[in-house]
Amino acid sequence: MSGASIPEGNKPSGNRLRVGLTYDLRDHYLALGYSEEDTAELDSRVTIDALAGALTELGYAPELIGNADELIRRLGAGERWDMVFNIAEGVAGLGREALVPALLDSYGIPYTFSDPCVMAVSLHKGFTKNILRDAGLRTPDFVLVREHDDINLVDLTYPLFAKPVAEGTGKGIDGSSRITSFKELQHRCDELLERYKQPVLVEEYLPGRELTVAILGSGADAEVLGTLEIIIREQGEQGAYSFVNKENWHELVEYRFPEDRTAREAEELSLRAWRVLGCRDAGRVDIRLDPQGRPAIMEVNPLAGVNPGHSDLPMIATAKGMSFTVLVEKIMTSARRRTGV
Numbered sequence: 001m002s003g004a005s006i007p008e009g010n011k012p013s014g015n016r017l018r019v020g021l022t023y024d025l026r027d028h029y030l031a032l033g034y035s036e037e038d039t040a041e042l043d044s045r046v047t048i049d050a051l052a053g054a055l056t057e058l059g060y061a062p063e064l065i066g067n068a069d070e071l072i073r074r075l076g077a078g079e080r081w082d083m084v085f086n087i088a089e090g091v092a093g094l095g096r097e098a099l100v101p102a103l104l105d106s107y108g109i110p111y112t113f114s115d116p117c118v119m120a121v122s123l124h125k126g127f128t129k130n131i132l133r134d135a136g137l138r139t140p141d142f143v144l145v146r147e148h149d150d151i152n153l154v155d156l157t158y159p160l161f162a163k164p165v166a167e168g169t170g171k172g173i174d175g176s177s178r179i180t181s182f183k184e185l186q187h188r189c190d191e192l193l194e195r196y197k198q199p200v201l202v203e204e205y206l207p208g209r210e211l212t213v214a215i216l217g218s219g220a221d222a223e224v225l226g227t228l229e230i231i232i233r234e235q236g237e238q239g240a241y242s243f244v245n246k247e248n249w250h251e252l253v254e255y256r257f258p259e260d261r262t263a264r265e266a267e268e269l270s271l272r273a274w275r276v277l278g279c280r281d282a283g284r285v286d287i288r289l290d291p292q293g294r295p296a297i298m299e300v301n302p303l304a305g306v307n308p309g310h311s312d313l314p315m316i317a318t319a320k321g322m323s324f325t326v327l328v329e330k331i332m333t334s335a336r337r338r339t340g341v
Contacts (some may be wrong), residue, residue, distance in 0.1 A: 002291050016061040017341070019332075020081035022088040022100050022111075023048055026069045029091060037243060040169040045228045047302065047307045051085060054328040075107055081341050084111040085332070087306060094166050095120045098272045110339035112331055113337060114280045114302040122277060122300050125201045129297075134277045137269060138296045142203035145189045146316065154185060159205040161240070162188045164196040168245035168301065172196055178205055178239045206296055207288025208239060211263065213270035214304075215317040217334050218280040224267040225282075226316040229256040235327050257319045266295040273297055281329075281334040 026042035048064065055062040063081065065071050067088060084104055090096025098116035103114065114122070121127045126144045133139055135174045144165065154160070155276040160179040171194055179185050185202065192256045193202045214225040232238055236245045236252030270285035278304040286298040305311030308324040318328040335341070 004111075008209055010214050011015055011111070016059060017082040019055050019060045019062050020065045020071075020084040020109075021048065021051060021055075021062055021083055022067070022071055022086045024089050024091060028067075034091070036089070036247075036252070038110040038169055040171055040243060040247070041124040041305075042091070043305075044138060044307065045088075046309065047087070047311075050308045050322060051087075051199060051306065051328065054325040055085065055332075057325050058329050058332065060332070068103065071100060071103055074104065080107070081109060083332070083335065084109055086326075087169075087303065088110045088114055088234050089303065090268060094124055095121050100301075110341050112281050112335040112336065113276070113283070116282070118278050118302055119252045121166075122279070122302050125163075125299050126164050126199065128300055129201075129203075130278070131277060132273055132297055132300075137274075137276065138290070139272055139292060139298075140204040140206055140290065140296055144251035145193070145200040147193070148190060149185055151189050154202050156202065156204050159183060159207075160202055161205045162192060162200050162202045164192055164200040165172050167196065167198075169305075170241055173240050174244060175237045175239070175242070198199045205239075206298065208293060209262065210296070210315075211258070211266045212312050213267050213285045214282070214313050215271060215274045215279070215285065216282050217295040217331050219278075220335070221275050221334070222271060222279075224271055225322075226320045227267055227315075228256060228312050228316050228319075229258050229263075231256065255315065257316070262289070262293070262295065269295050269297065273300055277302070280338065282313065282331045 002258055026039045029039045052062040086100050088100040090099050098119040104111045129139045129142055141156055145151055148200040158180055161177055162179055167170050176188055179188055189200045210230045213227045215222055216225050217223055230241050231253050231254040232245055232252055255341040265288040277300055283302040285300050285306045287295045289308050290296045290299050304313045308314045314324055
C-alpha cells in the first residue's frame with residue numbers, strides 16, 4: 001500500500017529528478033489491528049505530505065511508494081527512481097530498518113540515509129555499544145539478557161536501566177525501567193523478554209541531563225546541527241524519556257536548546273560516534289550524563305523522525321533558523337554528493 005496519492009501538480013514532468021518516498025504509514029497498520037505502541041515509530045500523513053511538498057518546492061518530482069511490500073511490487077513491475085527518500089522503519093524483526101535499503105542496494109537505486117549494515121547494527125543497541133566502546137567512546141557498562149538465566153550474569157552497579165535491545169520511541173520504557181534491586185531486575189527482564197520477544201539491554205543507569213544531538217552529513221563532511229535537552233516535567237514518568245512521555249510530550253516534556261560546555265562536549269562525542277558507525281546524511285545521537293557529569297552515549301539513531309511538528313531533528317533545525325524545506329534540501333544534497341546523482 002502506498003497510503004496516499006500525489007496531487008497532479010506533484011507528478012513527474014520534464015527533467016526533474018524522480019524521488020521515490022518509502023515509509024510505513026501508521027494509520028495503515030492501525031487499521032490492520034496493530035496497537036498504538038506497535039506503530040509508535042511509524043509515520044503520519046502529515047510527515048509524508050510535508051516531505052512531498054518540500055521535495056516539490058526544491059524542484060524534485062516526488063512519487064509516493066509506501067512500505068517494503070509496495071516497493072517490492074513496484075520494483076518487480078520494472079519501476080525505478082533517480083533517488084529514494086527512505087524513512088521506512090519496518091514493523092518486525094531486528095533487521096526491519098535495513099530491509100528497504102537492502103532492496104534498493106540490490107537494484108542499484110540511490111537513497112537517503114544509512115546503508116543496511118548501519119541500520120541493522122544501530123537498531124541493536126548492544127551491537128552499537130560494543131562498537132562504540134571498542135572505539136573508546138563513553139557508553140555505560142551493560143549486559144545483554146537473551147533468556148532468564150542470563151539475569152544471573154548481570155554484574156553491574158545499581159541502579160540499572162533495562163529496555164528492549166531493538167526498539168525506539170520509548171517502547172518498553174516506563175517508570176519501572178530504572179531498577180534498584182536484583183528482584184526488580186528479574187521481574188523487569190522476564191516481563192520484557194515475554195512482551196517484546198527480543199533480548200533485553202541492561203545497563204548502568206545514567207542519572208544526569210538528557211540530550212539529543214542532531215547531525216547532518218556523512219563522514220568527514222558530517223557536522224553538528226544542534227542539541228536538544230529533554231526535561232521531564234513533574235507530572236511525567238520520571239527517570240526516562242519513556243513511551244508515555246513521548247506520546248504526550250505537549251503536557252509532560254519541556255525542550256530546551258543548550259549551548260553550554262556540556263552541550264559542546266556531547267556534540268563532540270556524538271560526531272565521533274556518527275563517524276565511527278558510518279552513519280549518513282542526517283540523524284541523532286542520544287546522550288545522558290553519567291554520575292560524574294560526563295556525556296555518555298545511550299544510542300544512535302540514523303533514521304530519525306522527520307515529522308515537522310514534533311520530531312526532534314526538525315525541532316532542532318527550526319531552533320537554528322532552518323526551515324523544514326531547507327532541512328530536506330541538506331539531506332538530499334548530502335545523499336546526492338556521496339552517490340553522484
